[in-house]
Amino acid sequence: MSAPNSLLKTIFFTEILQGLALTLKHLIKGKSITEQYPREKPNLPDGWRGAIVHLRYDDGTEKCVGCALCEAACPSHCITVISAERPDLPQKRIAETYILDMTKCVFCGFCVQACPVNALASSKEYELATTDKRSLIMTKDTMLDLGDKYFRVREKRPEDSAAKINLFEGLKSNGFPHAKKGKA
């Protein structure tokens, strides 16, 4: 572009006027391009990595067995698992305490991949803005509630072998030592 042309464009704000004309054209057409969030919610793709949630089996039992592999896999060190023996099934464990600090989570999904029983999933929960950071410390119950909200279809719970349960019950009545509480 020649120098006088460029100077004229600068003096008469040609480019700004062109931009305004384009805006006016879309305004008159009435076709909104900008997503009107939060009135309109975005249509998120499958595989979206939002808040991490806990899942249940079809009978409502939580899937987590408290193995803490997710804790080991997490690069941000934001998961804490304290496991305990299940009172109804000796030698089977659950996460008695499960805490996920969402203020540190980078939504990488490593914990989901590390879980041997598919107890974790990335949900489409993305509205996590808050004025109270303490609300982002997720407990297992909060994560189970979110799992119930986003994952309605549940996997069938594998049947516990009756023979195995009877064996453990027998061992238990004979004073078989129980595993201690604590970090797995």
Ligand code: SF4
């Ligand atoms: S998504 Fe990544 S950072 Fe977040 S809890 Fe899982 S492993 Fe940790």
Ligand code: SF4
């Ligand atoms: S890896 Fe899965 S089963 Fe193990 S503690 Fe984490 S969520 Fe629970």
